[in-house]
Amino acid sequence: MPTFRLTLEYDGRDFAGWQVQPGVTRTVQGALESAFERVTGQRVRVIGSGRTDAGAHAEGQVASVRLETALAPAALQRALNGVLPVAVAVRAAELAPEGFDARRAARSKLYRYAIWNGPIRSPLRAARAWDVRPPLDAAAMGRAARAFLGTHDFASFQAAGSAVRTTVRTLTRFELEGCTRGEIFLWVEGDGFLRHMVRTLVGTLAEVGRGRRPERAMAAILATRERRSAGPTAPAGGLTLVRVDY
C-alpha cells in the first residue's frame, strides 16, 4: 500500500492541538482524517511527526498516511486543500518509501518561539507571539540558552505527569534573534522534544531576561530533574514548528 508524506501548515488558534481526542471537535489530525475520507472515501490514520499543543502553529509539520489510491501525490494534495478548513493546508505531498512513519523516522525538529517585548502590547502580533511587557535582557537570555546545547536530561523541562521512556534529548541549535523592547525569536532545534519542553525552556529564559534568575543557573536546573526547578510554561501561541528533518 503506498505511503504518502505530507508537509502541513496550520494556524493553531483554530485547533485544540494536533491529536484526535474523544469529545474534542477541532484537531489538526481530525481535520486531515475527515478530508481524506471526503476525498478518497477511506478512513485512514494520519501520523504526525509529533503532537503540537493547542494553540501552537506549524509551518512545516510532517505527517504520513498509508492509503490505497490511484491519485498521484499532486492530485491528492489539490483535493485535500479543496476540502480542508482554511486554517490548515497541505504544502507538499509526495510518495514515501514503504513503511515510512512520520513520527518514528523523524531525526530532528526545528521550532521558533516568538516573544513581543515592546513597551505597548501589539494587537497585530498577539496571535503569534507571547506578549511580555517588562523589558527582557535578550543578550542574557541568549547566553543562558547555551547551557541547553548538547545532550542533557531535560526532565526539569517536561510537563508534570508525562511518562516517557527517557527524558534525555540532544539540542543542536538554540539561538536568540532580536532585541530587548522589540520582537525576540528563539530558534530551537533538536532530535526530539518532551511535552511542553520548548515552552518551558522559553518560560525559564524569560525569567533570566527579567533578572529573576541568574543566567548561569541553567545547568543546576537541568541537574535537579524536577519540573518545579524550572520557570513557567510560556503560552502555546508563540510556538511554531518550522521544519522536521528525516
Added chain:
Amino acid sequence: MPTFRLTLEYDGRDFAGWQVQPGVTRTVQGALESAFERVTGQRVRVIGSGRTDAGAHAEGQVASVRLETALAPAALQRALNGVLPVAVAVRAAELAPEGFDARRAARSKLYRYAIWNGPIRSPLRAARAWDVRPPLDAAAMGRAARAFLGTHDFASFQAAGSAVRTTVRTLTRFELEGCTRGEIFLWVEGDGFLRHMVRTLVGTLAEVGRGRRPERAMAAILATRERRSAGPTAPAGGLTLVRVDY
C-alpha cells in the same frame, strides 16, 4: 479643553470597521469610546483620521479626542490599554494643539496591501493577506501602478453609491514589493482616499497581473470616471493603514 492625539493599532478581524453604527456591536471607535467612559466617566467622541473598512487593519491609525481630564497623556494611554479589548491598543498618546481634528488635519496616509501569491494557500498568512492562487506578474502590476501617481480623478475606483464633494486625489507613492509566487506588498500613499479606493486599485492591478487587462489600460479606466470600468474590490483583510501624517 485639552485635545489628545492617539496612535492606534488594531486587528481588523475583530471589528465591524472603524465607525460606530446603529445595531453594530464591535467597532474600533465604539471600543475606544467605551474605554474612555470606563477610564474617565465621560462620554466622548473619538474622531479617526478616516474610517477603515470591516476587516482592515491598522498599525498607525490616528484619532483625536477632546476631554476634560487631569490625566497626563502617558497615564491616559496606560489606563485605556488596560481596559481595551486585546484586538486594539493605543500605541502613543500626546497632547495636541487646541482644536486638532484627526480627520480634517490629516495631510497624507500610507497604506500597505498584502497579497499571498504562493502556489498553495497559506493558513498563517490568511488573516493578513489576499490569497490569490493564479500567478500574478508582479513586475507588470508595478509598471501599471505608475499611472495612478500624481493628481487624478479617481471616481472609477470609488465604491458605488458614495457621495463626496470631489473625487480628485493625489497619490505620491505607489510601489510594489515582492515577487510572483510569493508575498506581494503594495505601498500606496496619498493625500486622501475614496471609499474602497485602495482595494479597488489593487483588485484592478491584480487583473493586470493575471494578464486579463493590458498594463497600459489604467489611464483609460481613470478617464471613464465609472466604477464598472475598474476591476473587483480586493478583500479588506489584506489592507493595513500604516501611518497618517499631519
